[in-house]
Amino acid sequence: MKARVHVTLKSGVLDPQGKAIAQALQALGFDGVKDxxxxxxxxxxxxxxxxxxxxxxxxxxxxxxLVNSVIETYRVELEG
Structure with missing residues (x-):
């Protein structure tokens, strides 16, 4: 059986990498990216x-x- 764990920062936590990604995409002409x-x-x-x-x-x-529950949330997908 395979498990896939998706870990993301909680919504109120600052995400500097995400912000940098959004800015880089906008600089490349992907204007529809808000965040x-x-x-x-x-x-x-x-x-x-x-x-x-x-x-x-x-x-x-x-x-x-696997998860820092103070700043992260997760969801699990199981297959097989």
Whole structure:
């Protein structure tokens, strides 16, 4: 089973990389870009076959290591 964890900064947290991306895109002529937020995707290959157990394990991984819950939020996608 594969898990994909999408980690992004919470909406109230300043995102200087996202701001730089938006400004660079505007400088390249992409005028329709009002804002950009930068995040990360973590892909995990799991041995678990049980979806609910896998979800619980990945949530625990996020709480313990993968996500800084003070400034970040996450969502998990499971496949397989």
């Amino acid at each position: 950009a937020r930068q995040g990360k995707v973590i892909e995990l290959d799991l041995e678990d076959g049980d979806t609910s157990a896998a979800q619980a394990r990945v949530d625990e991984m996020c709480r313990q290591l």
